Amino acid sequence: MMFAVAMTFIDQTIVSIAAPDIVSELGLSSTGMQWVINAYLLSLAAFFALGGRLADLWGPRRVVVAGTLIFVIASVLCGCVPTGGSALTWLIIFRAVQGLGAALLFPAALAVVVAVFPVARRGRALALFFGVTGALTAIGPLLGGWLTAWTWRAVFWVNVPVAIVALILTALAHIPDRRRAETLDVKGALLIVAGMGLSVLGFQQAAAWGWDSVATWACIVGGLAILYVFCRYELRAPGRPLVNLAVFRDRAFTVDALVLFFAMLAFVPVFFFASVYAQVSLSASPNQAALYLLYFFAGFAIASQWGGRILDKRGARPALRIGCALGAVGFALWAGKLTDLSMHDQWPYVALAGAGIGFILAPASTDAVNRAIDASYGEVTGITQTVRNYAASVGLAVFGTMLTHTMTDNVEQTLRERGVAPDTERSVARQVTETVTGNADARVPTGDGPAATAMRDAMSAVRLDFAEANQWVFYGMAVVLAAGYFCALRHPGGRAPDADADQPGEGGR
16 A cells, blocks of 8 residues: 555655756746646545545445556656647646546555554554655655656656556455445535635636736635535535534544644645755756755654654644644744755755654544544545645645745846846746746846846846745745644644454454
8 A cells, every 4th residue: 555655645746856847848837837736736635535435435445446547547648748739738637637546546545554453553554654655755856856867758657667566566465345335425526626626726826816816816715615515515415425524523633634734735835846946046956956855854754653653652642743843943944044055054954844744744644544433434534635635735826826926026126136127127027937936947048138138147146036935935834834733732632542443353454
């Protein structure tokens, strides 16, 4: 199961490293590239609840196999994207299909692992699960840098051998399928997909439409309204609902979900922003940018194991508090060092930020699953992963908007100081922002016009402008983890009861 899930984790980071080359070859805008990344995350968020429910209805082994096949076929098609006007649409569609495959695969795989271990051993087991998959995620940037030197298309094709091995191992594991003779809540599935899609569309397009746009708020408010209707419908749904909202009556589960939400606002977006920052402001190659992210994973992997042991011995509350506090401090100190433009000076704070996230993810996810109703691990995993991936989508959209606006203002000021005419500085600044945030190569503007000349003279200043813009993003990540800390204070503590106590059959497999 760890090997199968590794594909989905690797894909969250490997594409960020290849983003500049994809933008350059296909002629995408930075907003378009963010949608290529965000389509995967949004699809994950929208379909995770469905994936968890299908794992219960059809059996986790079948859903793991189906998710793996969907994921790898979509990966091949992403790598085969044609150049031209259809490239962006092609990539977004098949990245979304990748997200669907991952949404089926992950909750089913996690349900298998949870069913095998009793509560007393589950914290360490899932810490190993998240720690190893997190370590495999670290391969994403390294592998991405190496593959991008050959062709960026290989960052998608690399999933093929991983999927083949995962399918072979799944067959050899002889995983038992436990199915439930219940119906699927189709109406609920449609509502949650529509609500999440529309709300994240509003957040994402705020950079282009503006926060004062009616369209922006119509999407955000409309999406949230649909999600509210979804919750009301699920409470009254005939038969078995897609999401059993009764689980939120458990305060510990609710706190776990809130802490996961705030942690994931930073966790996935940091890969995109840190990798592009390294290539733009630090003039790093894709391979060097991958090593920069490896500091984060070093802290994450170590803390993940430590957090699992704390969960088994003392419950989730201490790990959540430690993680949120370390993460908030780490991101704040990291943000303060971004304008030094030195990778060597930043690595302790990068690792500290990673450690904070590592303390949070496995304990919060495991504690939430331990509180499953009627041992429906697939369903509860679907809920927590929906929360996680919706937060990642919102975080990427909001922080991307913040970066775009701040970077544009900074470059506008830089051009003004160099005598660029006021009537052109805004348009030139937006063009520079689009180029820099999506394309981290070292090319400089050509031409003899005053704007091009000013830009050639200002390239070092633009790198600093980008670092300053990223400071606001990373301080924002520190703030959301501080909010997570205040939520963690509300956790009641203690360990969840063993839902498998009366079901020893699978616990001893």
